[in-house]
Amino acid sequence: MTFERISEELREKAGGDAQAFSFYLFDRPLYDVARDRSDAGDALCEKYGECLERYLSGEPLQYIFGYTPFYDLLINCRPGVLIPRYDTEALVEEAVKTLPSGALFCDMCCGSGCIAAAVLKHRPDTRAVCCDISDTALELTRENLLKYGLEDRAEIIRFDVFGDWSVLPRVDAILCNPPYINAADMEKLPENVRREPREALYGGVDGLDFYRRVIKASDGVFRGTAHIIFEIGYDQGAALKRLSPYDCEIKKDLSGNDRVCILRG
Ligand SMILES: C[S@@+](CC[C@H](N)C(=O)[O-])C[C@H]1O[C@@H](n2cnc3c(N)ncnc32)[C@H](O)[C@@H]1O
Numbered sequence: 001m002t003f004e005r006i007s008e009e010l011r012e013k014a015g016g017d018a019q020a021f022s023f024y025l026f027d028r029p030l031y032d033v034a035r036d037r038s039d040a041g042d043a044l045c046e047k048y049g050e051c052l053e054r055y056l057s058g059e060p061l062q063y064i065f066g067y068t069p070f071y072d073l074l075i076n077c078r079p080g081v082l083i084p085r086y087d088t089e090a091l092v093e094e095a096v097k098t099l100p101s102g103a104l105f106c107d108m109c110c111g112s113g114c115i116a117a118a119v120l121k122h123r124p125d126t127r128a129v130c131c132d133i134s135d136t137a138l139e140l141t142r143e144n145l146l147k148y149g150l151e152d153r154a155e156i157i158r159f160d161v162f163g164d165w166s167v168l169p170r171v172d173a174i175l176c177n178p179p180y181i182n183a184a185d186m187e188k189l190p191e192n193v194r195r196e197p198r199e200a201l202y203g204g205v206d207g208l209d210f211y212r213r214v215i216k217a218s219d220g221v222f223r224g225t226a227h228i229i230f231e232i233g234y235d236q237g238a239a240l241k242r243l244s245p246y247d248c249e250i251k252k253d254l255s256g257n258d259r260v261c262i263l264r265g
Contacts, residue, residue, distance in 0.1 A: 002040065013055075071114075091229055105128055106174045126153070129169060130145075141154075168221055171223065247265060
């Protein structure tokens with residue numbers, strides 16, 4: 001099969017994902033593949049066929065190929081752990097700019113460890129405590145920190161947000177992208193998002209369970225005054241302002257949606 005034919009099929013079957021698919025598989029942009037009339041060879045065609053089949057069954061590209069770009073890193077991904085989204089880069093950007101010098105921060109609900117890895121890389125003066133309830137997520141966090149040589153500056157702890165907070169060390173700030181999808185929206189998730197773990201997405205009936213819990217339970221965990229940087233859903237800014245006892249600032253993501261909530265008190 002020629003590259004040109006593969007490109008046609010990709011555009012037909014993968015639509016808006018065709019470009020990313022081409023990059024993942026061939027490390028070449030789609031327009032380049034489209035102009036190549038040479039044969040792709042048996043091994044590559046076989047791999048292409050397998051990947052396309054998995055994609056057409058609804059599996060996300062990031063699970064098929066095992067990584068995703070995030071901030072300026074390539075974060076390893078695998079089934080059972082949420083795929084990092086570019087929305088979350090707004091939280092990283094805020095943390096990189098505002099964490100105090102020498103800060104110990106907690107990446108609460110760390111998932112793949114994407115937040116901790118990006119912040120530790122860009123703020124070499126900081127250290128992290130990475131927490132999640134999922135062992136698969138904690139293993140992946142370790143892998144991603146090792147990938148960038150950051151493991152010596154992070155402690156990884158299995159931790160339940162709704163459990164005992166006295167096991168945590170005292171920190172200067174909490175960075176947290178918790179599960180925040182409400183019950184009604186969980187019913188409308190597209191097929192590829194349904195392949196991601198439900199416990200990484202569902203934030204209770206109104207989507208706010210984790211925010212309430214982290215705000216309440218973190219009292220006493222800070223070395224100084226409270227400093228929490230949350231990722232929020234585009235429509236949750238007003239609710240966060242209502243439920244927080246702290247000063248609350250909301251910042252927008254690249255699409256102009258409310259995305260980051262900064263609490264200080
Ligand atoms: C929205 S994902 C965020 C992952 C990662 N920080 C990111 O931004 O891509 C939420 C994470 O919360 C974890 N989680 C769910 N329930 C939890 C709980 N009760 N305690 C701690 N972590 C929990 C999930 O395992 C998942 O990794």
